[in-house]
Amino acid sequence: MFETVTTLLDWLGVVVFAVTGALVASRKEMDIVGFALLGTATGIGGGTLRDVLLDQPVFWIREPAYLVACVLVSGVVFFTAHIPHSRYKMLLWLDAIGMALFAVSGAERAALAGANGIVAVAMGVVTATFGGIIRDLLGGEIPVILRREIYVTAALLGAATYETSTALGASREFGTVAGFALALLIRAAALQRGWSLPRYRPRPGARDE
Amino acid sequence: MFETVTTLLDWLGVVVFAVTGALVASRKEMDIVGFALLGTATGIGGGTLRDVLLDQPVFWIREPAYLVACVLVSGVVFFTAHIPHSRYKMLLWLDAIGMALFAVSGAERAALAGANGIVAVAMGVVTATFGGIIRDLLGGEIPVILRREIYVTAALLGAATYETSTALGASREFGTVAGFALALLIRAAALQRGWSLPRYRPRPGARDE
Amino acid sequence: MFETVTTLLDWLGVVVFAVTGALVASRKEMDIVGFALLGTATGIGGGTLRDVLLDQPVFWIREPAYLVACVLVSGVVFFTAHIPHSRYKMLLWLDAIGMALFAVSGAERAALAGANGIVAVAMGVVTATFGGIIRDLLGGEIPVILRREIYVTAALLGAATYETSTALGASREFGTVAGFALALLIRAAALQRGWSLPRYRPRPGARDE
Numbered sequence: 001m002f003e004t005v006t007t008l009l010d011w012l013g014v015v016v017f018a019v020t021g022a023l024v025a026s027r028k029e030m031d032i033v034g035f036a037l038l039g040t041a042t043g044i045g046g047g048t049l050r051d052v053l054l055d056q057p058v059f060w061i062r063e064p065a066y067l068v069a070c071v072l073v074s075g076v077v078f079f080t081a082h083i084p085h086s087r088y089k090m091l092l093w094l095d096a097i098g099m100a101l102f103a104v105s106g107a108e109r110a111a112l113a114g115a116n117g118i119v120a121v122a123m124g125v126v127t128a129t130f131g132g133i134i135r136d137l138l139g140g141e142i143p144v145i146l147r148r149e150i151y152v153t154a155a156l157l158g159a160a161t162y163e164t165s166t167a168l169g170a171s172r173e174f175g176t177v178a179g180f181a182l183a184l185l186i187r188a189a190a191l192q193r194g195w196s197l198p199r200y201r202p203r204p205g206a207r208d209e
Numbered sequence: 210m211f212e213t214v215t216t217l218l219d220w221l222g223v224v225v226f227a228v229t230g231a232l233v234a235s236r237k238e239m240d241i242v243g244f245a246l247l248g249t250a251t252g253i254g255g256g257t258l259r260d261v262l263l264d265q266p267v268f269w270i271r272e273p274a275y276l277v278a279c280v281l282v283s284g285v286v287f288f289t290a291h292i293p294h295s296r297y298k299m300l301l302w303l304d305a306i307g308m309a310l311f312a313v314s315g316a317e318r319a320a321l322a323g324a325n326g327i328v329a330v331a332m333g334v335v336t337a338t339f340g341g342i343i344r345d346l347l348g349g350e351i352p353v354i355l356r357r358e359i360y361v362t363a364a365l366l367g368a369a370t371y372e373t374s375t376a377l378g379a380s381r382e383f384g385t386v387a388g389f390a391l392a393l394l395i396r397a398a399a400l401q402r403g404w405s406l407p408r409y410r411p412r413p414g415a416r417d418e
Numbered sequence: 419m420f421e422t423v424t425t426l427l428d429w430l431g432v433v434v435f436a437v438t439g440a441l442v443a444s445r446k447e448m449d450i451v452g453f454a455l456l457g458t459a460t461g462i463g464g465g466t467l468r469d470v471l472l473d474q475p476v477f478w479i480r481e482p483a484y485l486v487a488c489v490l491v492s493g494v495v496f497f498t499a500h501i502p503h504s505r506y507k508m509l510l511w512l513d514a515i516g517m518a519l520f521a522v523s524g525a526e527r528a529a530l531a532g533a534n535g536i537v538a539v540a541m542g543v544v545t546a547t548f549g550g551i552i553r554d555l556l557g558g559e560i561p562v563i564l565r566r567e568i569y570v571t572a573a574l575l576g577a578a579t580y581e582t583s584t585a586l587g588a589s590r591e592f593g594t595v596a597g598f599a600l601a602l603l604i605r606a607a608a609l610q611r612g613w614s615l616p617r618y619r620p621r622p623g624a625r626d627e
Contacts, residue, residue, distance in 0.1 A: 030408060030409060032409075033361045033406060055476075061328050115479060118485055118486065119485070122485055125455075138352060139355075140352075143556060146557075146558060150449075152451045153451045196449065197451060201447065202444075202447070239564070242615060261471070270472070270533060270537050291620065347551070347564075348564075349561075
């Protein structure tokens with residue numbers, strides 16, 4: 001049963017991230033193969049790095065339906081990306097949902113592979129952010145971690161919530177829902193209200209050369 | 210015997226891609242070690258990602274002669290890159306040949322490793338494009354998938370041709386030749402005649418903010 | 419005993435590279451989570467790629483204390499980066515030390531994993547340079563291999579010194595010290611005196627289009 005829940009999170013995360021990759025392709029006015037490539041790389045990127053680092057079989061090699069889904073979703077976006085009123089807002093919100101899904105599923109998969117709690121949280125962050133990093137590098141957008149609003153923090157806290165609550169004896173179902181909800185809420189607040197952490201400020205007197 | 214053919218494709222692809230990496234190094238006026246690094250990374254990049262994803266031993270760790278060949282080839286380019294009349298044209302054509310070679314050999318290696326047909330085609334695309342992506346990222350060129358002419362499509366169709374024809378009972382030799390020829394022809398036509406697929410066009414009325 | 423020396427090199431290299439990642443975060447005025455992410459990715463990047471390519475367990479998954487150290491070090495830099503008189507000089511010198519440490523430890527780990535001598539030298543270069551490449555890509559700095567002064571050459575000669583001296587019968591302790599010292603000296607001279615290798619120069623008559 002639980003394997004099904006994790007698999008569901010993975011499926012949702014892959015599809016949602018594939019849409020964001022295809023939306024970036026639409027912003028760059030790529031052709032349909034560019035959509036498929038960027039959508040697929042974004043959808044499977046985070047989980048692929050997670051599996052390679054954990055030395056597990058890569059999930060889409062075991063189950064190629066993920067690839068098919070990414071390609072189909074990218075094709076749908078190619079023909080419908082003009083419909084939403086603001087593509088960029090849609091991109092940001094779907095990216096937030098995908099990030100929250102992968103933060104939890106990344107931590108879960110690492111825990112299932114026997115990883116230590118700290119490693120599981122790190123895997124949550126890796127899974128949640130790497131697809132977006134690939135998308136932004138290949139699509140020529142400003143990488144997510146250079147942007148002002150809270151992003152990685154949300155993934156970190158979501159994964160840590162899953163990890164801590166299950167370590168304290170909560171059910172995996174509870175940890176999943178709590179971690180996902182927290183990550184999404186923090187990122188939503190960051191998007192809506194411009195939440196950001198205090199940034200490093202250069203002090204007068206120090207040179208930066 | 211067949212192992213020999215696949216190995217030959219790999220060797221040709223590695224050498225041809227190493228030349229393109231060294232040619233980019235010459236465009237950036239790097240020193241000879243920069244040539245060796247960019248030539249080697251471009252030559253072995255695609256096959257390395259393929260092997261890591263398939264959880265096979267990385268080909269140049271099993272056979273270090275690939276590394277030696279990349280370094281030698283890059284050194285030769287350092288001293289001869291001024292000879293061709295147009296370096297950039299040479300780069301594009303060698304890149305086309307390397308892409309067609311790797312599209313087929315990537316699909317083959319994946320099939321030999323027991324991968325599903327869809328995964329094999331994806332591996333053809335990964336092997337054919339990743340070396341060029343590394344080259345363009347490290348060398349500061351516009352990434353290949355953002356360019357206008359057909360590229361990834363050619364790799365995709367070459368790998369799919371190999372995969373479909375062997376699945377339908379054709380010999381691997383036939384699949385190899387047919388897949389290579391198709392990928393190269395499509396890319397050549399794209400370069401010669403500016404072939405491109407229709408691109409996504411923003412519709413009036415939708416905002417992109 | 420020797421395992422301890424290699425482990426010590428790894429620890430020093432990880433910490434020193436984490437500081438350089440956090441210093442780049444301070445140049446980009448990131449928040450504290452950005453510091454932690456960039457510091458950690460820089461600190462563990464080279465060793466991670468080395469382990470994945472050699473198909474060894476990733477070192478920080480086996481020993482999560484590396485992750486904790488990177489995060490702590492990045493946090494310290496967040497609060498102290500204004501103290502050094504010139505942050506950029508400090509970044510360059512720490513990067514030189516980390517590069518020299520990883521050039522040797524990368525070659526050692528590869529040799530311990532049974533790799534051929536050429537592969538061991540290549541792994542030294544990969545381990546020494548990949549953390550910095552990630553740092554510069556994510557932080558939006560000019561990648562190290564596009565800069566003018568000798569860098570990769572120093573890593574290459576350090577790793578080759580370790581490899582050759584141990585192959586000729588010298589003790590691993592000797593090879594470690596000699597390789598580290600040579601790599602650091604060459605890079606220090608490059609930084610101090612602007613040492614560089616001759617670059618490729620376009621010849622009149624050849625077009626580059």
